[in-house]
Amino acid sequence: MSEEPGLGAVLDVLSDEYAREILAATSVKPMSAQQLAEACEMSEPTVYRRIERLREYDLLGERTEIRDDGNHHSVYTATLSELSVELDEGTFEATVQRRDTASFPGQQEDDTADRFASMWENL
Amino acid sequence: MAGISVVVEWAIVGLAFGSTLVGGYVGYQAYRGYRRHDSRAMRALSLGLVLLTTVAFGIAFGGSVLLRQGYLALDYQPALTLVTRSLQFLGVILIAYSLHSRV
Numbered sequence: 001m002s003e004e005p006g007l008g009a010v011l012d013v014l015s016d017e018y019a020r021e022i023l024a025a026t027s028v029k030p031m032s033a034q035q036l037a038e039a040c041e042m043s044e045p046t047v048y049r050r051i052e053r054l055r056e057y058d059l060l061g062e063r064t065e066i067r068d069d070g071n072h073h074s075v076y077t078a079t080l081s082e083l084s085v086e087l088d089e090g091t092f093e094a095t096v097q098r099r100d101t102a103s104f105p106g107q108q109e110d111d112t113a114d115r116f117a118s119m120w121e122n123l
Numbered sequence: 124m125a126g127i128s129v130v131v132e133w134a135i136v137g138l139a140f141g142s143t144l145v146g147g148y149v150g151y152q153a154y155r156g157y158r159r160h161d162s163r164a165m166r167a168l169s170l171g172l173v174l175l176t177t178v179a180f181g182i183a184f185g186g187s188v189l190l191r192q193g194y195l196a197l198d199y200q201p202a203l204t205l206v207t208r209s210l211q212f213l214g215v216i217l218i219a220y221s222l223h224s225r226v
Contacts, residue, residue, distance in 0.1 A: 111155075111159075112152050112155075113152045113153075113155035113156040113158075113159055114156065114159060114160075116152050116153060116156045116165075117153075117156030117157070117159065117160045117162055117165050120153075120156070120164060120165060120168060120221070121160075121162060121164050121165070123222060
């Protein structure tokens with residue numbers, strides 16, 4: 001658990017429909033900005049603005065992929081898994097749960113065979 | 124000079140044996156992956172790896188011992204090589220198949 005920025009700010013980011021669409025899409029699989037623009041039918045500048053805001057609050061993970069032709073491009077994965085807001089005794093308590101973004105499928109697995117199966121099947 | 128050639132021969136046998144052990148280990152982990160996930164891709168991969176390393180080497184090594192000891196006529200050497208190469212080929216075919224098997 002990292003220290004949470006203000007609840008208001010996080011709710012503000014998530015109140016934006018485009019930002020939510022980007023999170024929804026990247027919770028399925030890592031996507032580049034171009035792919036997001038196509039999949040969510042937004043302009044690329046819109047996508048980049050939302051990505052920047054989501055990155056600011058650590059709701060979106062970024063990693064660089066290198067393609068066969070040597071070109072680098074960033075792909076994004078939703079790190080947000082759950083946001084809960086609790087009201088108790090006059091104070092709001094917000095908890096953001098984040099998932100680890102594995103750089104390859106099965107990275108979190110402890111058992112070699114599980115890691116192997118997961119990697120191999122997702123090649 | 125004779126000493127060097129003996130060392131080289133043993134190094135070749137040792138390396139081949141090492142490859143077999145490591146290949147067998149990778150094949151074994153793939154087999155465990157198949158058992159734990161009931162995955163056909165992992166089954167093909169483990170079979171392929173075992174054929175490519177353990178089985179092919181075992182037959183080649185066993186065959187060469189039999190040839191040297193004179194249990195097998197030298198005429199059988201091409202056939203033995205053919206069997207070994209066929210198993211290795213089947214092994215890589217299985218691995219290629221497992222790459223594209225989505226179950």
